[in-house]
Amino acid sequence: MNLYECLRQFLPQNLFVSAFIILRDFVLMIGALASANALTNLVKRDFDQFMFWILVEILAYIFYCYSLYIQDFYTSKVIQLMDTSIRQNIANRLAQSSYEKYHEKNEAVYSSWMTNDINTINQNGFNNVYDLIDNLANISFSAIALAYYHFSLILSAIILSALVLATPHIFTKKITAASLSMTQGNEKLTNQLTDILEGFNPLYMLNLSRLIVSKTVASSKEAAAKNNHYARIYGSMSATTNAVSVMCQTFIMIQTGLLVFAKLVTIGAVNATQNFAGSIFAGITGTSESLIAIKAVQPIFDKFTQLPDFHKQPTAELNHFNQQLSIHNLSFGYDHRREILKQISLTIEKNHKYALIGDSGSGKTTLLNILAGKLTSYTGELMIDGLNYRDLDLSQVREQIYYLDQDPYIFNDSLRNNITLDDHIHNLDLDKIIDQTGLSKLVSRLPDGLDTILQYNGSDLSGGEKQRIVLARGLSSKRKIFLIDEGTSALDNRSRTEIEDLLTSDSQLTVVMVTHQLRKELEPKLDRIYKITAHS
């Protein structure tokens, strides 16, 4: 993904914007020529010609102002289309990432990509591409107009342009590095702000809410330093190139003055050539700056493309779960220094019920994550119905498994959508699931029942209610293997018994429960209890 691919994706719209910019610059040139002719005719005391050129000038500027309005509006529309397409591309890559790849960064970083970084792409990328077209059109029309007055002017303009064009390149490397550092700074700022704001509850209870202010200010200052650094380098570049440009304009003005003394051009030309030379050098300065700013946007796109945009080609296919999940000599560590699981072997038979027990930190959750296909950097073998996980498209494994997290996630959406996740499910089935999971009380309490919008991450629900909702989500997904990581820990004893009985008595479900407290009454309902031992 890069800037030009985005522009090409919306080529007709971008061509329209470009055509409009070119037309606007053409009209601007006509306006300047008309102004020069009006001055020349004023000196000649030709009233009719003077009035004619004034009228042309007025019409040209009216069109110019109108085109500014249309262009701003349409350009913004096209930029929004491209922004949505970039966000879609990032979201696609995230959706196709492996669990491990996704979790290499956190959500705040991804949000920053889709907001801060896209703003930078708009400002430094798309807007600069349009500025580039604007400048090139301006340069071309002004060059034609200069040549119309005297060929020597265009020769000088070409030589001086090379000087103006070369100046900003002294800054290229510094600007690219500063731009990358600025986006990384913004990413870090979003990350730190999210972290401190999400820590509101513990800080509030410890009367340390002031940390929210001090940490926000400290993070903001850190990001500001990087933004200021970029602005300083960009400012130095602008100032230097503008100074060179002004010197070149003065040179052209002196040259036109000499041509007037030599009676080779009219008096109106002084005004016009200064105007056109100004446009050429400003255009060249702008072009050069735009090219550098556009180039500085590429490292941002490179960040996005660190995420994969393809699936590994599977060599085996899994349609249904029919027999067993099996683990042979499996070992795993989050890093090379420490092995969490060592040489584990176990089997999970279809429709059987299991408990995984072990001390805190022994690796129960880790093992469940491996079974769920989330963690893949293990050694040893993990098979489903005799097929190796490594040969499968893991989405086919996920099609069979429902993972009930220790920390259930509730979307800021209706209760219904939180259960069905936009999947169509028959109302009778939904009613049954609500009944089975003990959610009926919650449904009748909520103002709009199933259609009540729940707050961000279920902040208006109890821990037990959240667990019931995600359990209902699992039942409505019709997955046949349930991996439950302390999924009933927030429930009271009676509710916990009800839910565990529901899961263990369903002859169509394969259940693996990670639990700290194995209820005595549950033991007879289990086919086997595996104990995981810690390795350090």
Ligand SMILES: Nc1ncnc2c1ncn2[C@@H]1O[C@H](COP(=O)(O)OP(=O)(O)OP(=O)(O)O)[C@@H](O)[C@H]1O
């Ligand atoms: N993402 C991670 N990166 C690095 N280490 C991790 C990560 N997740 C867990 N660990 C470490 O791995 C070890 C096993 O953690 P795990 O959560 O699997 O244990 P557990 O048996 O489920 O513990 P508990 O019963 O307390 O939930 C712990 O020492 C933990 O600190």
